[in-house]
Amino acid sequence: MLLPGEGILIDTPGMRELQLWDTGGALAGAFQDVDALALACRFRDCRHAAEPGCAVLAAVERGDLSESRLGNYRKLRAEQAHASCQQDQRAQIEEKRRWKVLTKAANKRIREKGRS
Numbered sequence: 001m002l003l004p005g006e007g008i009l010i011d012t013p014g015m016r017e018l019q020l021w022d023t024g025g026a027l028a029g030a031f032q033d034v035d036a037l038a039l040a041c042r043f044r045d046c047r048h049a050a051e052p053g054c055a056v057l058a059a060v061e062r063g064d065l066s067e068s069r070l071g072n073y074r075k076l077r078a079e080q081a082h083a084s085c086q087q088d089q090r091a092q093i094e095e096k097r098r099w100k101v102l103t104k105a106a107n108k109r110i111r112e113k114g115r116s
């Protein structure tokens, strides 16, 4: 995260999670066939569970895609969703901490001004 005039706000644990995220992306590349099928789904945010007009489920029904492969795909997606959720939480905590520090600094400046 780049903040104007403040440099980069990424600590080491954040970097570790970014690496995790990259690994997830590489794994997702292994499911290109499913991703390609998903492009034809009626809904963009299709979870390929029971959505009407799901092209992935249709492919499983036709026998073009094995059910176990779809299962693995779902598992991976769930892990990715979990990872991104954790990242969001960390970002929120980071944001709160930043504001606390900024508020403290601002208050200190006001107090010092009042003294002089």
Ligand SMILES: [Zn+2]
Pocket: 038, 041, 042, 046, 047, 048, 049, 051, 053, 054, 055, 056, 057
């Ligand atoms: Zn679908």
